[in-house]
Amino acid sequence: MTQSIRVTAGLVVIGDEILSGRTQDANIAYLAKWLNEEGVALNEVRIVGDDRLAIIEAVNALRERCDYCFTTGGIGPTHDDITVDAVAGAFDVEVVYNEEALQMLATYYGPQELTEARKRMARVPDGGGLVRNPKSSAPGVRKDNVFMLAGIPGIMRGMLEGLRGELAGAEPMLSDAVTVFAPESEMAEGLAAIQDAHPEVSIGSYPFFRRGQIGAELVVRSTNVDNIPPVLAAIRRAAEAIDAEWVDGEATA
Amino acid sequence: MTQSIRVTAGLVVIGDEILSGRTQDANIAYLAKWLNEEGVALNEVRIVGDDRLAIIEAVNALRERCDYCFTTGGIGPTHDDITVDAVAGAFDVEVVYNEEALQMLATYYGPQELTEARKRMARVPDGGGLVRNPKSSAPGVRKDNVFMLAGIPGIMRGMLEGLRGELAGAEPMLSDAVTVFAPESEMAEGLAAIQDAHPEVSIGSYPFFRRGQIGAELVVRSTNVDNIPPVLAAIRRAAEAIDAEWVDGEATA
Numbered sequence: 001m002t003q004s005i006r007v008t009a010g011l012v013v014i015g016d017e018i019l020s021g022r023t024q025d026a027n028i029a030y031l032a033k034w035l036n037e038e039g040v041a042l043n044e045v046r047i048v049g050d051d052r053l054a055i056i057e058a059v060n061a062l063r064e065r066c067d068y069c070f071t072t073g074g075i076g077p078t079h080d081d082i083t084v085d086a087v088a089g090a091f092d093v094e095v096v097y098n099e100e101a102l103q104m105l106a107t108y109y110g111p112q113e114l115t116e117a118r119k120r121m122a123r124v125p126d127g128g129g130l131v132r133n134p135k136s137s138a139p140g141v142r143k144d145n146v147f148m149l150a151g152i153p154g155i156m157r158g159m160l161e162g163l164r165g166e167l168a169g170a171e172p173m174l175s176d177a178v179t180v181f182a183p184e185s186e187m188a189e190g191l192a193a194i195q196d197a198h199p200e201v202s203i204g205s206y207p208f209f210r211r212g213q214i215g216a217e218l219v220v221r222s223t224n225v226d227n228i229p230p231v232l233a234a235i236r237r238a239a240e241a242i243d244a245e246w247v248d249g250e251a252t253a
Numbered sequence: 254m255t256q257s258i259r260v261t262a263g264l265v266v267i268g269d270e271i272l273s274g275r276t277q278d279a280n281i282a283y284l285a286k287w288l289n290e291e292g293v294a295l296n297e298v299r300i301v302g303d304d305r306l307a308i309i310e311a312v313n314a315l316r317e318r319c320d321y322c323f324t325t326g327g328i329g330p331t332h333d334d335i336t337v338d339a340v341a342g343a344f345d346v347e348v349v350y351n352e353e354a355l356q357m358l359a360t361y362y363g364p365q366e367l368t369e370a371r372k373r374m375a376r377v378p379d380g381g382g383l384v385r386n387p388k389s390s391a392p393g394v395r396k397d398n399v400f401m402l403a404g405i406p407g408i409m410r411g412m413l414e415g416l417r418g419e420l421a422g423a424e425p426m427l428s429d430a431v432t433v434f435a436p437e438s439e440m441a442e443g444l445a446a447i448q449d450a451h452p453e454v455s456i457g458s459y460p461f462f463r464r465g466q467i468g469a470e471l472v473v474r475s476t477n478v479d480n481i482p483p484v485l486a487a488i489r490r491a492a493e494a495i496d497a498e499w500v501d502g503e504a505t506a
Contacts, residue, residue, distance in 0.1 A: 016457050019295045020426070021285030022472065023459070025278065028300070032274030042272045044307065047281070047298035050457070054297065077438040078458040078469075079445040117441030152460065173273070185330040188370030192332040204269050204303070205331040206276070207405065216331075219275065 007170040008043040009035050010062025014073035014083055015151055016049045026153045027072045034160050039169025040068065050074060055086035063090070063146050068167060073151030075141065077117045083148050084141060088125035091143060098124045101139060108137045132162035171223040178235045181215040182244035183207075190238030191218065198234070200227045217250045260423040261296040262288050263315025267326035267336055268404055269302045279406045280325045287413050292422025293321065303327060308339035316343070316399050321420060326404030328394060330370045336401050337394060341378035344396060351377045354392060361390045385415035424476040431488045434468040435497035436460075443491035444471065451487070453480045470503045 011031060017023040025047070032042045043066050048054040055071075063069035074083035088095045101122035106114050124130070124141050131140030131147055135158030141148040147163065149156045180187055184207040195203045201222040208215055220231045232248070239246040264284060270276040278300070285295045296319050301307040308324075316322035327336035341348045354375035359367050377383070377394045384393030384400060388411030394401040400416065402409045433440055437460040448456045454475040461468055473484045485501070492499040 013298075016455070017459055017472070018281070019285055019298070020428075020474075021282040021289060021295070022428075024282045028271070029274040029277045032272055036274060042274070043302070045266075045272070045298075045300035047300075049296070076458070076460060077441040079441065079448050080457055115438065115442070117445075118438045120441070121438070152462070154462070175273075175275075185368065185371045185374070188330045188332065188373070189368070192370075195332050202269070204333055205329070206270055207329060209405070209407070219270070221269075221273075 007040045007068075007168065008066040009040050009068040009070060010043055010066040011045045012055065012058045012062060012069065012071045013045060013047040013151075014050065014055055014071055015047075016080075018047050018073075019049050027149075027151070027156055030153065030157065031070060031072070031160070035167075036173055038164075038167050039172045040167055041173060050080045050082060052082055052086045052089065055083065056090045059087055059090040059146060063144075067145065069146045071146065071148045072156055075121070075148055075150055077120045081120070084123050084125060087141075087143055087146055087148060090146075091125055091127075093126040093143075095123050096126045097122050098128070098130060098141075101130055104137055104139065131159050133158040134161050173221055173223055174225050174228065175219050175221040176228050176232060176248075177217050177219045177250045178232050178239070178246050178248055179215055179217045179250060180235070180239040180244050180246045181213060182239065182242060183214050184216040186242050186244065187216060187218070187238060190241065191235070194231060194234045194238060198227070198231050200224070201231050203231065203235075219250070260293045260321075260421065261319040262293050262321040262323060263296055263319040264298045265308065265311045265315060265322065265324045266298060266300040266404075267303065267308055267324055268300075269333075271300050271326075272302050280402075280404070280409055283406070283410065284323060284325075284413070288420075289426055291417075291420050292425045293420055294426060303333045303335060305335055305339045305342060308336065309343045312340055312343040312399060316397075320398065322399045324399065324401045325409055328374070328401055328403055330373045334373070337376050337378060340394075340396055340399055340401060343399075344378055344380075346379040346396075348376050349379045350375050351381070351383060351394075354383055357390055357392065384412050386411040387414050426474055426476055427478050427481065428472050428474040429481050429485060429501075430470050430472045430503045431485050431492070431499050431501055432468055432470045432503060433488070433492040433497050433499045434466060435492065435495060436467050437469040439495050439497065440469060440471070440491060443494065444488070447484060447487045447491065451480070451484050453477070454484050456484065456488075472503070 046058040074081045125143040128143035140159040149159045204219045206217045220228050299311040327334045378396040381396035393412040402412045457472045459470045473481050
């Protein structure tokens with residue numbers, strides 16, 4: 001089996017509105033897929049409130065254990081936008097104005113309308129820079145391996161466009177699936193044996209109960225495309241051994 | 254200002270499928286709202302993969318710093334369902350069969366069909382018990398202050414019904430909102446002054462850009478209902494001071 005390099009990222013989602021249940025997060029799955037396309041595996045996510053010490057702790061944990069650390073939320077102009085300050089605290093550096101960001105804001109709002117509140121959006125941790133946003137004038141902020149993105153999904157996605165190809169990724173993780181129409185518990189022993197026999201892939205089992213059907217989507221993942229078909233074939237045989245119907249792919253896809 | 258007791262919970266979401274972006278989480282916001290109804294504040298969420306050491310670390314961190322720790326996912330019958338084993342590891346206890354759960358499974362499947370894989374679903378950390386599920390025969394697992402729930406949203410919600418009234422909660426957090434149709438940056442200075450003058454509430458600002466409208470939903474939170482109206486009034490005055498239109502409530506609600 002080929003040893004593949006694994007490049008990892010962590011994500012800190014910042015916002016009381018997620019923890020209160022007011023807002024349904026829409027960024028985690030999007031960032032996870034984007035990272036996968038860049039050859040980076042999302043390793044851990046932490047959701048914390050608008051709380052300086054909580055952000056510092058989470059950023060320090062994930063920037064140290066992962067190759068990259070992303071944050072979403074808290075980079076706007078209001079009093080509860082404290083991500084830049086907290087990340088500066090995590091690195092133990094000052095917060096400074098970024099000249100390029102000040103220029104961008106002055107161009108956007110006009111010099112007369114560049115209030116103190118708006119200038120907050122040009123603040124970066126000392127030594128940090130900007131993440132270009134090809135879709136709007138709102139940049140994100142970068143400090144070393146930490147990328148601070150907006151919480152609003154449309155703006156966050158624009159910032160990711162600006163980062164395309166910028167990360168040093170490994171081989172993307174590939175996957176394919178078989179859906180088996182049987183209770184997951186009937187497949188469990190066969191699957192465990194297949195996983196044991198094929199350590200070069202990881203097999204995930206995702207049960208569903210819907211529209212009167214019971215089954216599980218069995219997803220096989222590997223960075224090497226050749227590793228996947230033999231395992232899918234073994235899963236199909238295991239399904240037939242218990243007289244279960246199966247279809248290739250994910251029933252939900 | 255009345256000092257209110259704050260009862261907190263942490264949540265560990267377990268599943269490679271969330272970190273790969275394959276599955277959009279549907280449990281965090283639901284659990285957050287349910288906890289709020291029970292007078293418990295969700296303090297932090299961690300999303301980790303199907304990895305024993307990662308689960309142990311997250312559960313130990315959150316069960317120690319929060320009053321309650323919930324987990325979702327990984328309590329089914331397949332090889333990638335390792336939550337019970339990991340939580341037992343976190344508490345440094347053995348995994349044992351729960352007699353009541355074995356009985357429930359034997360009744361559901363029939364004694365002949367109670368395979369080793371299905372018996373996995375009756376395993377609990379030593380000293381642990383079950384979380385009743387009034388909506389189905391699938392119980393969750395409890396060990397001290399850690400509640401292990403299913404990852405499938407419908408089953409997870411049934412388990413929460415079984416926990417209604419079981420937690421020792423504090424006063425629920427209350428909230429109300431004003432939506433202001435102006436760029437968040439124009440409201441920022443006024444809002445900061447209002448927050449400074451009213452430390453007895455927390456004010457969150459949630460900007461939106463949609464259907465051609467720019468604005469922000471300003472949410473005022475407190476456990477004391479009397480604290481909220483004066484702050485909403487101050488926000489309305491701040492909106493009028495910058496000639497911005499406003500409506501009561503959340504424009505998205």
